[in-house]
Amino acid sequence: MDTALQERLHLALTLQRRAFEAERMPSYEVRRDRLERLLKMTRQHGDALAAAMAQDFGHRARQESLLADVFTVESGARHALKHLRRWMKARRVATPLHFLPGRNVLMRQPLGVVGVVSPWNYPYYLAMEPAVAALAAGNRVLIKPSELTPATSELMARIVTEHFRPDEMLVITGDAEVGKAFTTLPFDHLFFTGSTAVGRHVAQAAAKNLTPVTLELGGKSPAIVDRSADVALTASRLAFGKLFNAGQTCVAPDYLLVPREMVEPLSQQILDHMRRMYPTIAGNADYTSIATPRHFARLQGLLDDAKDRGARVLRSHEERPDDRRLVPAVLLDVPADATVMQEEIFGPLLPVVAYDQVDEALAHVNRGDRPLALYWFGSDASARDRVMRETHAGGVTINDCIWHLGQEEQPFGGVGASGMGAYHGEWGFRTFSKEKPLFIQSRLAGTKLFQPPYGATFERLLGLLKKLP
Secondary structure, eight states, X not given: OOHHHHHHHHXXXXXXXXXXXHOSSOOHHHHHHHHHHHHHHHHHTHHXXXXXXXXXXXXXXXXXXXXXXXXXXXXXXXXXXXXXXXXXXXXXXXXXXXXXXXEEEEEEEEOSEXXXXXXXXXXXXXXXXXXXXXXXXXXXXXXXXXXXSHHHHHHHHHHHHHHSOTTTEEEOOOXXXXXXXXXXXXXXXXXXXXXXXXXXXXXXXXXXXXXXEEEXXXXXXXXXXXXXXXXHHHHHHHHHHHHGGGGOOTTSOOEEEEEGGGHXXXXXXXXXXXHXXXXXXXXXXXXXXXXXXXXXXXXXXXXXXXXXTTOEEEESOOOOOSSSOOOOEEEESOOTTSGGGTSOOOSSEEEEXXXXXXXHHHHHHXXXXXXXXXXXXXXXXXXXXXXXXXXXXXXXXXSSSSGGGGOTTSOBOOOGGGEEOOBSHHHHHHHTEEEEEEEEOOSSOGGGGGSSSOOHHHHHHHHHHHHOO
C-alpha cells in the first residue's frame, strides 16, 4: 500500500477520532444542527448533483436523479429531524421481580467514527443516507464514494467541505486502491453498499480490526406473478421497476416467475408499457444510459450468451442507439445455465421463467442465494401469505416494485448473501449506536440475599425463584 495514501487516510481518521473523544455524547442541538446542514446542502445543490450524475453516466434522466438521489436524502434527513429527540432518549425497560426495586434503562450511545463506502448507481443517496443515520446517532463520518462517478464524487467532496468541518464529515475521493485501503481502517463501524463479491472482501478487511460491518449487497431479486394478478397493472409496474435508472438498481426485479399460460400476454404487455414510458430510446432524455462502457459490454455479453443458448429476445424497440442507452429486452425460454440467470443483471434485461405450480416458483427462489428484494403480484391473499412464509428476502413490495426501499419506518437491508444489517429511519440510528444496558440498583436491594455465606435461606430463595413465571 502506498505510504502517502495510508498516512492521508489515517490522518483523516485520527482527526475525527480525536474530535469524537472530545465530544463523546453530542447534544440534541449539535446533532440537529448537523442534520439541518446536510438537508440545506442537499436542497442547495440538487440541480448541480443531477448534472454531475448525468455527466458521469453519459446521460441520466434528471428526474430520476432528483427523485432517487436528492429527494430521498431530503426525506431521510427530515424524518431524522422529526424523530431525533425520541430516538436519543434513554428508555426504561422491564425489570424482573427478583431485581426490584432496581431498574433497567437502555441508553443509546454513538459508536465513534463511521466509514461509508458507496457505489456508483445512486452515488449521492447511497453515500448520504447512511450519513444521515450516522450523524443523527452522534457519530463522525468518513465517506469513500465510487471512482466510477468522478464528477459526482468530486462535487460531493466540495460541498461537504463547504458545509461541514473535516472532523465532522469528510469525503475522500480516489481510485479502487484508495477504496481498498479505506476498508482496512479501524473504524468503529463500516457501512458498505455494493456487490456481494466485493462485500466479502470488505468483511474480511474489517474483520482484521474487529470492525462491525453493515453490508448492503444485491443478488437476483425475483418477481413472482400469481394467477390472480391483474396483467395490465402488473406489466406497467414491472416495466417501471425494471427500467428506472435503466435497471441499475440493487432492488430492481431481476427476473420474473410467471404461470406458463400468462408468459406471452404478460411479456407483450410489459413491452407495450416500456414503449409507452419511453416512446424512443435513442436521445430520450427520460431514459438513462448504462453507467460505463465496461458495464454496457457486460450486459451485451449477457444478451449474446442467452441468444446463443436458444433464448428468445423480445426487444422493446427496433432502434440501435449509438451511445450507452441499451434497448430494453424481455428474454423468454432462457436456459437455467445461461449467465443472465446466474449473475445479478443490473440493467434493462428481463428474463421470464415459466412455472406450472407455485411449488416450482418457490423452489426456484429457494435454490438460490437469498435475494435483497422479492416482489409478488396478485389478489389472492392466501397465495400471497404462503409465498411470504416460504421465502426469504431482504425486503418485499407487494403488487409493485422497489417502493419498500423508501419506507423510513421500516428497516432496509439484506439477508444471507444479499447483506447483513439494516438502516433507514430509527433502524439506521440503532445501527450506528451502541444500545448500552444500564441496571440501576436501589439502596435497599434483595440481591443481598444472594451473597455468601450460603445456607438454608439461599436454597429457599432459589427454589422460589424457579417457580416464578
